Amino acid sequence: MTEVSSSATLLGKGYAWSTSPRVLRSLLPAFSLAVILIAIFYLQPRAMSPIGMKLLFNLAVPIALATIAQMFVLAVNDLDLSIGAYVGFVVAVGSTMLSGGIAGLPAMEGLIPEPAPWFLTTPLSGVLVLAAAIGVYALLGAVIQLRNLPSIVVTLGMSFVWAGLAVLVLPTPGGSAPTWLRGLMTLQVPIVPFPIVALIVIGLVVHLLLMRSAYGAVIRGSGGNPRSVARAGWSLVRVKMAAFGLAGLFGVLSGLALLGLTTAGDANIAVRYTLLSIAGAILGGSEFVGGRVSPIGAVIGAATLTLANSFLTFLRLNPDWQIGAQGAILIIVLALRVLISRGEARN
Amino acid sequence: MKWINVALATGLLALAGGSAAADTSDKRIALSNNYAGNSWRQAMLRSWENVTGQAVTDGVVAAADAFTTAENQVTEQAAQIQNLILEGYDAIVLNAASPEGLNGAVKEACDAGITVVSFDGVVTEPCAWRIAVDFKQMGKDEVLYLAEKLPDGGNLLEIRGLAGVFVDDEISAGIHEGVAENPQFTIVGSVHGDWAQDVAQKAVAGILPSLPEIVGVVTQGGDGYGAAQAIKAAGRDMPVIVMGNRHDELTWWKEQKDANGYETMSVSIAPGVSTLAFWVARMILDGEEVPKDLTVPFLRIDQGNLEENLANTEAGGVANTLYSAEDAARVVAEAKGM
Structure with missing residues (x-):
């Protein structure tokens, strides 16, 4: 696959080509994706067409963005249990205020004078709300660092806040995606289907942002060794704010991508994203601690999880077994990784 | 030769009571269901199995497979619908997790030329049919x-x-x-x-x-x-x-x-409404004109048919009825009359 080759060239830059455990470890996510993709093509040759690839991968785009968001939080040794509810909140805001302004809120129905003044219908209000949400994420980072709070507790609490806000904004499923968003997510690109282009762009952009920039190294460093980063004169509060703010930003992008695909909102649409994003990041080679993350791996991990689901459907597996089978796929990949890590430790 | 076959088959089926036309014998219908965790849904799935299993044996349709998502989640069902599009089904019968959240996936199915019939949990996407409960x-x-x-x-x-x-x-x-x-x-x-x-x-x-x-x-x-x-x-x-x-x-x-x-x-409402949706989907595949909005008939039990219905209801369950192609035709005719 294109993704595989692009990640391979990027990985190849720094290290000599060898079968060293480190290279193996980096290639494992791409390898798992390739195996599942081949299995799908075998079971369902129809998937091997541009339209088939589009259908297979398009729901991977919002999951990949949520996984990237989770990865930023993992990079600073924290865990975000609110990302699913947050994405649901973004979908709710996107399907109401971002397309119809304040007047687009179901709660405002009947209260808006006719004709509605511009400041009630401008999508700007939606942009402001989403910007504020990113601000809240950055603030959470500051609070977690300053008060030395466990992120699991803070974000678990926030998940109820986001879920509640989402229901307030959009009490019953409805609303509609802004036309530009629908247009973007159904974009026709020649030769390569749009979702695959989007996934590659997401992976590369975040790779440059986090793995190749100086501040990216600081963010990862604060996960690996916070004390030395602080001694080097960096403000750990600011680093956490940056990491959480980026997570908030990618959460917004994830919600918007999801909304562009579904075309209408539902406050509970992304409940599963919390666990999927963690699984995707880990599957893609990130670690829970130590600032060890991989943006390209995260994108591949998210795509693998999405494909695993399709694979199980094509297998005609009884739904009662599907969650278990998904878990089994995860365990197999992680077991392989542990084996490789052991090899790494021995070297 | 083909028209002779069709004419023969139609003649035979007309003799058999006209319950099915031969035009759909190569069509495949899938059931996309979002939840199976209560007795009503279980009965709904069993009804689907009984009626469509017979329909497949009789050659009315080529396949009628039921798919249930492992978790009652909108995004999972959207992915499931996309997979069903890939599998090349001719129609998808849908009990939706969200009236709005699946519209994108349903639209994709319609664009791929697939007939989508939603029932019970109906979807608002205009290209789909709705069998709603009043x-x-x-x-x-x-x-x-x-x-x-x-x-x-x-x-x-x-x-x-x-x-x-x-x-x-x-x-x-x-x-x-x-x-x-x-x-x-x-x-x-x-x-x-x-x-x-x-x-x-x-x-x-x-x-x-x-x-x-x-x-x-x-x-x-x-x-x-x-x-x-x-x-x-x-x-x-x-x-x-x-x-x-x-x-x-x-x-x-x-x-x-x-x-x-x-x-x-x-x-x-009888859980067998899934079978009504099946027959409606078959009618649409058969090229019949079907209004987009249909209403589920209630299952009403009166003094006269109490014993009969009680006998058919399992302990702890809900009275059920399995719909036939004729029932579906009647529901469609009523909707046209409105």
């Missing part, structure tokens, strides 16, 4: 039955469902509309029974002492038996309690009917 009419029907049976009118007790749920609001709105049109009735009390017999029993027992004599109890299903127990315990005369097709309700009604000629009626 809960409001169901509530109104209860009052209309009472108006016929008790022309003098009197006081009614209303048992509602789970507060805040759309279905509860709809049924209750229908009941109140019916009472407004039949002013001989007055609703003197209203309690929430949460569609559960034990909750209903407690709620009714709580409100009974404050009520004048009541002639009827209007319910939402799953609460009639509890109401009867509470009224019996209070030593009151048994009013006409409208039932909701549950096994315990029908059993109690049967006992009363045998003991003292008790009369009432029972109404709810």
Whole structure:
């Protein structure tokens, strides 16, 4: 696959080509994706067409963005249990205020004078709300660092806040995606289907942002060794704010991508994203601690999880077994990784 | 040669009662279901298996496979629908996790030339067909039955469902509309029974002492038996309690009917509605003109057919009916007539 080759060239830059455990470890996510993709093509040759690839991968785009968001939080040794509810909140805001302004809120129905003044219908209000949400994420980072709070507790609490806000904004499923968003997510690109282009762009952009920039190294460093980063004169509060703010930003992008695909909102649409994003990041080679993350791996991990689901459907597996089978796929990949890590430790 | 085959097959089928045309024998229909965790959904899936299994054996369609998502999640069902598009099904029959959240996936299916028929949990995407439940009419029907049976009118007790749920609001709105049109009735009390017999029993027992004599109890299903127990315990005369097709309700009604000629009626939605959606999907694949919005007929049990329905209802379950191609044709004809 294109993704595989692009990640391979990027990985190849720094290290000599060898079968060293480190290279193996980096290639494992791409390898798992390739195996599942081949299995799908075998079971369902129809998937091997541009339209088939589009259908297979398009729901991977919002999951990949949520996984990237989770990865930023993992990079600073924290865990975000609110990302699913947050994405649901973004979908709710996107399907109401971002397309119809304040007047687009179901709660405002009947209260808006006719004709509605511009400041009630401008999508700007939606942009402001989403910007504020990113601000809240950055603030959470500051609070977690300053008060030395466990992120699991803070974000678990926030998940109820986001879920509640989402229901307030959009009490019953409805609303509609802004036309530009629908247009973007159904974009026709020649030769390569749009979702695959989007996934590659997401992976590369975040790779440059986090793995190749100086501040990216600081963010990862604060996960690996916070004390030395602080001694080097960096403000750990600011680093956490940056990491959480980026997570908030990618959460917004994830919600918007999801909304562009579904075309209408539902406050509970992304409940599963919390666990999927963690699984995707880990599957893609990130670690829970130590600032060890991989943006390209995260994108591949998210795509693998999405494909695993399709694979199980094509297998005609009884739904009662599907969650278990998904878990089994995860365990197999992680077991392989542990084996490789052991090899790494021995070297 | 082909037209001869078709003509032959049509002739044979016409002899067999015209239940199916041959044009759909190579068509494949999938059921996309979002949840299987309660007895109604289980019965719904079993009904699908029974009816479509027979249809496949008879060669009416080539395949009719049921898919249930592992978790009741919108995004999972959207992915499932996309996979079904890839599998090349000709029609997808859908019980949706969200009326809006699947519109993108449904649109993709339509664009791929797939017929989408949603039922029970319907979707709002205009390209899909909807077989919806008219809960409001169901509530109104209860009052209309009472108006016929008790022309003098009197006081009614209303048992509602789970507060805040759309279905509860709809049924209750229908009941109140019916009472407004039949002013001989007055609703003197209203309690929430949460569609559960034990909750209903407690709620009714709580409100009974404050009520004048009541002639009827209007319910939402799953609460009639509890109401009867509470009224019996209070030593009151048994009013006409409208039932909701549950096994315990029908059993109690049967006992009363045998003991003292008790009369009432029972109404709810049959889980077999999935089979109705199947036949409607087949009709559309067959090229028939079908209106986009159809309404599920209620499964109504009256004094006459109580025994028959009770015998067909498993303990702890809900009365069910399996729809046939003729039933689907009748529902479509009714919708056209509107």
